[in-house]
Amino acid sequence: LMQLFRPLDMLGWVYRTIRQGLIDMADMFRLMDEQEEVKDVPGAPALIVRQPSIMFDNVRFGYDPERDILKGLSFEAPAGSHVAIVGPSGAGKSTIARLLFRFYDPQGGRILIDGQDISQVAQTSLREAIGIVPQDSVLFNETIGYNIAYGRGGATTEEIHDAAQRAAILPFIERLPDGFDTEVGERGLKLSGGEKQRVAIARTLVKNPPIMLFDEATSALDSRTEQDILETLHAVGQDRTTLAIAHRLSTIADADTILVLDHGTLVESGSHRELLAKRGLYAEMWARQQSEAEEVAA
Numbered sequence: 232l233m234q235l236f237r238p239l240d241m242l243g244w245v246y247r248t249i250r251q252g253l254i255d256m257a258d259m260f261r262l263m264d265e266q267e268e269v270k271d272v273p274g275a276p277a278l279i280v281r282q283p284s285i286m287f288d289n290v291r292f293g294y295d296p297e298r299d300i301l302k303g304l305s306f307e308a309p310a311g312s313h314v315a316i317v318g319p320s321g322a323g324k325s326t327i328a329r330l331l332f333r334f335y336d337p338q339g340g341r342i343l344i345d346g347q348d349i350s351q352v353a354q355t356s357l358r359e360a361i362g363i364v365p366q367d368s369v370l371f372n373e374t375i376g377y378n379i380a381y382g383r384g385g386a387t388t389e390e391i392h393d394a395a396q397r398a399a400i401l402p403f404i405e406r407l408p409d410g411f412d413t414e415v416g417e418r419g420l421k422l423s424g425g426e427k428q429r430v431a432i433a434r435t436l437v438k439n440p441p442i443m444l445f446d447e448a449t450s451a452l453d454s455r456t457e458q459d460i461l462e463t464l465h466a467v468g469q470d471r472t473t474l475a476i477a478h479r480l481s482t483i484a485d486a487d488t489i490l491v492l493d494h495g496t497l498v499e500s501g502s503h504r505e506l507l508a509k510r511g512l513y514a515e516m517w518a519r520q521q522s523e524a525e526e527v528a529a
């Protein structure tokens with residue numbers, strides 16, 4: 232009977248996932264085997280990532296031809312760096328993530344990973360190289376162990392355990408009566424937003440990708456959860472290149488480089504301190520968020 236319900240579960244999941252904006256696209260493609268917008272060029276070689284650098288070279292993109300969303304965007308994330316993308320709503324932040332994952336191809340310019348044009352390599356290899364922690368992580372009505380192992384078929388118990396530890400969710404799991412065998416989701420244990428996100432981080436860690444894309448939740452997390460997730464990301468960001476799309480500037484103040492995007496154009500970039508000193512859009516956004524935080528605290 233369970234086998235019968237699984238496709239229904241899946242449909243619900245696909246629907247909820249699509250609604251969230253940046254979806255866990257690799258999973259979607261794997262599950263649905265649907266027609267993709269972009270196709271591999273014949274005989275496309277695999278992406279080989281030795282130094283996971285990311286480069287956007289004058290990238291121009293619009294969902295429809297009349298309206299450019301990214302207007303010649305250039306930036307570089309050196310291998311091992313932590314880069315954050317901030318900017319007003321609709322600036323094009325999530326679009327950058329979708330292009331990096333090659334959900335679409337740019338209409339102009341190139342996107343390179345370790346010097347290789349991502350439009351010229353096999354998509355499966357590209358998607359294996361990038362782990363995504365989406366805004367609102369979706370868990371299956373399955374055990375916690377299954378949800379973590381889902382990052383990579385054939386993960387061993389040890390790997391699952393190790394990923395949970397690095398994602399700082401292990402103590403929580405070990406306190407559950409059935410541990411990793413505890414069912415989660417509608418029929419089982421309900422997890423908080425922060426716990427769900429940590430399961431998603433563990434899932435990505437099992438995959439062990441050289442590049443990690445983190446789409447910060449827009450919804451407010453309590454500051455404790457936010458702090459926990461921050462620390463977790465710090466730990467998992469070691470030895471890999473991370474790109475974080477951030478809404479709360481406080482979560483990315485220690486990024487190596489912060490890219491400030493406005494209307495599809497890079498208007499400022501630099502470290503938190505450099506950007507504050509510029510007294511531009513970033514400084515303005517920072518001041519606004521600080522005073523909002525003070526209001527909440529008052």
Ligand code: ATP
Pocket residue numbers: 294295300318319320321322323324325326327
């Ligand atoms: P937010 O902070 O609100 O998440 P964002 O900076 O991530 O915003 P994007 O999601 O990249 O912004 O969207 C940039 C623009 O592209 C917006 O004007 C949006 O309406 C438009 N857009 C996004 N996705 C699509 C789509 N699938 N088809 C058409 N237009 C889209």
